[in-house]
Amino acid sequence: NAGVTQTPKFQVLKTGQSMTLQCAQDMNHEYMSWYRQDPGMGLRLIHYSVGAGITDQGEVPNGYNVSRSTTEDFPLRLLSAAPSQTSVYFCASRDHATGTEGYTFGSGTRLTVV
């Protein structure tokens, strides 16, 4: 099993550009989430999904879109990149709704917006 795979690992964007961060998991997990990690601020939830076709906003959703057309994939789209979106982005997945399992995390995408 590959677990949670994120691509790319590094990306530099110019202000105003758009891009999609990819996330795929092969564990048939229902729940997937995107977090951003900034120094001194821990991880903040951007968007999450409780199953294919269902997504919802987290704590910091502005400037990001998501979709969940399949169980495996949960891409994160930056619509018009801004320097404030410079961060490390993590995708994570878990199995059930019971809240008794932890997340499996991807290795992250380090994004710089100039």
Added chain:
Amino acid sequence: SQQGEEDPQALSIQEGENATMNCSYKTSINNLQWYRQNSGRGLVHLILIRSNEREKHSGRLRVTLDTSKKSSSLLITASRAADTASYFCANYSGGYQKVTFGIGTKLQVIP
């Protein structure tokens, strides 16, 4: 904000000593988790303690939970240099749909 707060934010100890880090939330605690993050890597799930449990052990890890104080602590016994990492607590909210993380404790274990 539902974000948790860890204390201390940084901790430096000698190899062999015990390391204790604490986590508190303003919201109610539901099945609290602890994660480790090595530098430049993703988070790794360490242990989950259910809201009806008070203490849980896993190897050299001991986690306690006080739901009335909305707080938890993680104890790492007989620390090793390989334990050097950041440690995060995480709490379920929104009917187990959302997981909110603390800001983390950076642990350095000196050989």
